Amino acid sequence: MAYETILYEVDGAVATVTINRPKALNAINPQVAGELVQVFAEIAADAAVKVVILTGSGSKAFIAGADIEAMFKMNPVEARNFSRLLQKITTQMESLAKPIIAAVQGFALGGGTEIAMACDFIYAAENAKFGQPEINLGIIPGAGGTQRLPRLVGKSWAMELCLTGDIIDVQLAKELGLVNRVFPADELMDAVQKTAAKIAAKGRVSTRAVKELINYGYDLPLEHALRLEAEAFGVCSTSPDKAEGMGAFMEKRKPEFTGEG
Numbered sequence: 001m002a003y004e005t006i007l008y009e010v011d012g013a014v015a016t017v018t019i020n021r022p023k024a025l026n027a028i029n030p031q032v033a034g035e036l037v038q039v040f041a042e043i044a045a046d047a048a049v050k051v052v053i054l055t056g057s058g059s060k061a062f063i064a065g066a067d068i069e070a071m072f073k074m075n076p077v078e079a080r081n082f083s084r085l086l087q088k089i090t091t092q093m094e095s096l097a098k099p100i101i102a103a104v105q106g107f108a109l110g111g112g113t114e115i116a117m118a119c120d121f122i123y124a125a126e127n128a129k130f131g132q133p134e135i136n137l138g139i140i141p142g143a144g145g146t147q148r149l150p151r152l153v154g155k156s157w158a159m160e161l162c163l164t165g166d167i168i169d170v171q172l173a174k175e176l177g178l179v180n181r182v183f184p185a186d187e188l189m190d191a192v193q194k195t196a197a198k199i200a201a202k203g204r205v206s207t208r209a210v211k212e213l214i215n216y217g218y219d220l221p222l223e224h225a226l227r228l229e230a231e232a233f234g235v236c237s238t239s240p241d242k243a244e245g246m247g248a249f250m251e252k253r254k255p256e257f258t259g260e261g
């Protein structure tokens, strides 16, 4: 399908979604939000895609938040519905059976930090900046920031960031565990593509199981989550990828996963 505010590209098994409103620092308005819902549905339905990269156009911003001009005009019902729409995107991203890597350059603020957190992990450029500055606008995070941030960085840092609205640099974001790896800006996309290709070469049943178990097991009592892991471990044994992976080990060669199953 054709998109107006995002770019969508598929190269082999890796899809790249780029939010493309650089003049507004890729701020998310209702049109961007609607197109993100569409593109993640398209990705879910495309069996050829195994891994997704999410990024923003230009070097200045990943996403500078939800669009303030659009939100200024919203009445309370519209604001609630916009929040639910943004939450729908983040839930859709987490429930997508394919890993999503965020490639963050520049500002990832408000909804930008929230969308990045809904990716499975974040690689960032040295100029990346994160924060939940909604409090400075007289509102609060509305795309899951009050919920995912404490799960990722702990309650105290989430409180400080959401209550002060402070913008943090990439070093602190890495220290807090928000960002996995930091690169010079001109090396970021290469690094993300390399990691995406590495994951795309794994078995599809295993990558899906890892993503689902880590996402859904995290909030369950450990005993229940461990049972889910054992069930999924059993399911992996039904995949031809197990015979290939273990067979290749014993034959001292590299596995060629078919991604079936």
Ligand code: CAA
Pocket (backbone or CB within 6 Å): 023, 024, 025, 027, 064, 065, 066, 067, 068, 069, 083, 086, 107, 109, 110, 111, 112, 114, 133, 134, 137, 140, 141, 142, 143, 145
């Ligand atoms: N919404 C709409 N437009 C935005 C925007 C946003 N979130 N962020 C930046 N822009 C626009 C600016 O209005 C400006 O447009 P014009 O050129 O037409 O004036 C353009 O992008 C460039 O921005 P600046 O001139 O402000 O650039 P800067 O380098 O001086 O500052 C910045 C960069 C610090 C990111 C600053 O733009 C800023 O503070 N932006 C807002 C950040 C923010 O508060 N984000 C949270 C939004 S609320 C939210 O996200 C709610 C939620 O959880 C769902």
